[in-house]
Amino acid sequence: MKKALVTGISGQDGSYLTELLLSKGYQVHGMIRRSSTFNTGRIDHIYRDPHNGDKTRLLLHHGDLASSVSLANLISEIEPDEIYNLAAQSHVRVSFDLPEYTGDVTGIGTLRILEAIRRSGIDTRFYQASTSEMFGGAAPPQTEATPFAPQSPYAAAKTYAHWVTKNYREAYGIFACSGILFNHESPRRGETFVTRKVTRAVAAIKAGKQKHLYLGNLDAKRDWGYAPEYVEVMWRLLQHGEPLDIVIGTGESRTVREFLEEAFGYVGLDYQDYVRIDERYFRPTEVDYLLADPRMAREVLGWEPKIKFKDLVRIMMDADLELLGLEAPGDGKRLLSDRFDGWHRWDDQLVSMDK
Numbered sequence: 534m535k536k537a538l539v540t541g542i543s544g545q546d547g548s549y550l551t552e553l554l555l556s557k558g559y560q561v562h563g564m565i566r567r568s569s570t571f572n573t574g575r576i577d578h579i580y581r582d583p584h585n586g587d588k589t590r591l592l593l594h595h596g597d598l599a600s601s602v603s604l605a606n607l608i609s610e611i612e613p614d615e616i617y618n619l620a621a622q623s624h625v626r627v628s629f630d631l632p633e634y635t636g637d638v639t640g641i642g643t644l645r646i647l648e649a650i651r652r653s654g655i656d657t658r659f660y661q662a663s664t665s666e667m668f669g670g671a672a673p674p675q676t677e678a679t680p681f682a683p684q685s686p687y688a689a690a691k692t693y694a695h696w697v698t699k700n701y702r703e704a705y706g707i708f709a710c711s712g713i714l715f716n717h718e719s720p721r722r723g724e725t726f727v728t729r730k731v732t733r734a735v736a737a738i739k740a741g742k743q744k745h746l747y748l749g750n751l752d753a754k755r756d757w758g759y760a761p762e763y764v765e766v767m768w769r770l771l772q773h774g775e776p777l778d779i780v781i782g783t784g785e786s787r788t789v790r791e792f793l794e795e796a797f798g799y800v801g802l803d804y805q806d807y808v809r810i811d812e813r814y815f816r817p818t819e820v821d822y823l824l825a826d827p828r829m830a831r832e833v834l835g836w837e838p839k840i841k842f843k844d845l846v847r848i849m850m851d852a853d854l855e856l857l858g859l860e861a862p863g864d865g866k867r868l869l870s871d872r873f874d875g876w877h878r879w880d881d882q883l884v885s886m887d888k
């Protein structure tokens with residue numbers, strides 16, 4: 534049985550990747566950080582408490598990207614075949630308020646893992662969650678050859694992590710890869726990222742629980758894809774014959790305003806009646822236009838996204854309407870059951886644990 538260690542298992546991508554790995558028969562070790570409140574909501578549906586005598590291939594351990602000791606201990610004790618480093622202070626706006634912390638966790642945290650791998654001497658494959666934010670101000674479309682131009686402490690930290698991953702590959706022969714992922718979203722997206730903030734607000738407005746939605750820059754353009762499809766490519770990258778750095782996105786870019794039109798329009802509302810601008814959501818430096826050229830992912834990994842912008846909005850809208858007990862038009866839900874099977878099922882489906 535292959536063993537994987539996943540940092541950031543409690544986040545959006547960590548939860549989907551864990552479902553994928555369990556469905557492929559892996560034993561998954563997840564690193565969670567200590568919190569005074571429960572932070573495992575996204576993986577509770579697949580966790581089995583060994584105290585109940587349940588068979589489980591999902592094991593959780595405390596650790597932190599700020600702690601070299603915890604990382605070195607986990608890596609030498611588990612001896613994972615694959616390590617997916619998904620943990621990060623991942624919010625761009627917040628990184629301007631917490632620049633030092635973001636540099637430490639999102640940047641140096643990656644070095645701590647690589648150094649723990651090197652010192653343990655184990656033969657493992659490493660995935661680094663790099664990001665389109667590293668392209669920052671570079672002209673679109675962005676490819677593997679586009680020079681980085683980070684525009685935030687988050688992007689600068691990720692750029693450091695990206696380069697040090699490449700350096701450990703070249704210097705020490707570690708099978709270390711980076712996926713340069715463009716924005717990817719889902720019903721499990723953190724509530725303060727713009728897509729989820731919008732879909733939750735539309736549902737709350739529809740339910741009569743909220744009157745207005747306060748946002749920042751509506752003109753920024755993003756290449757938004759569907760998170761479960763993106764975690765699949767992380768796994769494919771580590772199964773590839775040689776370590777690579779690769780761009781992952783849909784090849785379509787839309788403004789925040791277009792997202793608003795689509796989400797409000799889905800339930801028959803006009804966003805202009807509800808959206809207000811609040812300066813506090815503007816960033817000191819913005820990334821205006823991200824658009825992936827995902828040709829290499831298609832040619833080398835055979836990866837192509839099935840869910841594009843409009844479908845993504847529908848999937849997220851259906852989920853947030855249902856969370857508030859409202860009847861959803863259901864287009865998103867139907868689309869998921871038509872296009873996917875197996876582990877790619879609607880969010881609440883359990884992954885079979887006894888494979």
Ligand code: NAP
Pocket residue numbers: 540541542543544545546547565566568572596597598599618619620621622623624638662663664665713714715716717718723
């Ligand atoms: P997310 O939902 O914000 O999850 C981040 C995860 O990191 C959470 O599990 C969080 O734990 C954990 N974490 C934060 N600080 C930590 C620390 N000091 N030590 C250990 N764990 C820590 O992020 P995501 O959207 O799933 O993204 C996954 C990764 O891909 C991140 O590295 C992100 O920067 C990167 N990325 C994301 C996108 C995107 O569009 N989603 C695109 C490109 C790259 P808690 O649950 O306790 O907070």
Ligand code: F7E
Pocket residue numbers: 623624625626664665666714715716717725726727728730747748749750751753754755789814815816819820
């Ligand atoms: O912002 C604008 C904002 O925070 C998208 C992270 O996963 O993807 C994510 O970073 C756009 C920006 O995502 C609000 O100014 C307007 O132009 O949803 P976001 P992000 O900054 O693109 C990349 C690839 C990552 O790697 C990151 O980890 O939307 N925007 N009004 C707003 N954004 C937020 N959050 N809130 C607003 O009220």
